[in-house]
Amino acid sequence: MMRDNDTGDSRDGMRVVGEATNQAEAFQAAQKTAPDIFILDLDLRAENGLDFVPKLISSFPAARVIVLTSSTEIEAHQRAVQSGAMGLVLKEQGAEVLIAAIEKVYSGEVWLARSLTASVLSRVSRSSSNNEEALKIESLTKREREIIALTAQGFKRSQIAEKLFISDSTVRNHLTSILSKLELSDRFELVFYAYRHGLSKPPV
Template sequence: MLTSTDLIRVVFVDDHMILVDSIVSRFQRDPDIEVVGSATNASDGLELILETEPDVVILDVELPGRGSFDIAEEISSRLKNTKMIFLTGYLSDIFIELALRVNAKGYLLKGEPIESLIHAIKKASRGEYCFSQSVQERLVFDHKKDRYSIQSKSMLTSLTSRQIEVLRHLARGMSVKEVARSMHLSEKSIDSHKYRIMHKLGIHDRVELARFSIREGLTLP
């Protein structure tokens, strides 16, 4: 058991309140973990994380607002000692790759037992990696670079984290104006991202863009 000054301080960001409440309640019974806050959207989550500077952050892949990978980049650059774990229902190569891009220490599926998440938090706090078995099977470890990478590559690899977020919104049928409002960006910025996305993917039709996103596991059918 850790002392009060050595407790692993955790922030949980997920838009499913029932899940948040149940997991936070379970965390409170663990003598080594202290939950310092939770949020249900990306912007509030980022503000809370920058304010509390936790040891470990648990992020859902899909968050309202700016998007989880967008804020994860900022967390990674501004809080060097904060470790990130993605907890999601998406088993998608591109999401796993994006998690690795922002130096996340874990990627767990929501079907895992709560004990697996607690174990992952303790590993991540020590700087160790933690993945669900089905995620681990998609990875290779580079001993020289001391890091994991995804085995397979897709056309989505050429997109930035922000472009992936924009693509997901567009693929759901949202207008440029709606995407801009959701991500707190200008319409001009979203239009620019939209052009670059379609150019990189060689897709110029919104319907095909949606189909491509479903095939790649970015959105649900």
């Protein structure tokens, strides 16, 4: 569990605020420390790490989850993403990769290894599509789709306004409409939704 460190006395402004060996310990520690990021080891022996992801997200909605695993099974990665994990890092990758993942996820972006991005998100997109979501997406206007794509690419509201030759307030109004139509709570959820449903291409 990690939080942003304003004092700067830890690496890259991050600090570990708690460690746990099981779900009960994790909940107890998180309630005391309110972490910004959970780093969850999926390779738990006694408990199912995948089942723990949605529990963490529902209990600590302000936090984000990065899963750490030695498994190369795409199905497991897909389940982690569908459960709401914002990042997935393989244990064979170095510490620098984990640091980069933490920084990206903290800023609201999705982190997947390049070798996994296309396969995981394409499967998630196919498996998560249904009539209800299709109807929501069909209700989007052309302009709203453009704004979704630019948002998912990491552009800020003012940058989107400049690119589309519209005002900042117009972009804000469109985003409000988009979140309402898709029943999402914020830009972070919108970015992930766009990847899952083919409204924007994931990073490669």
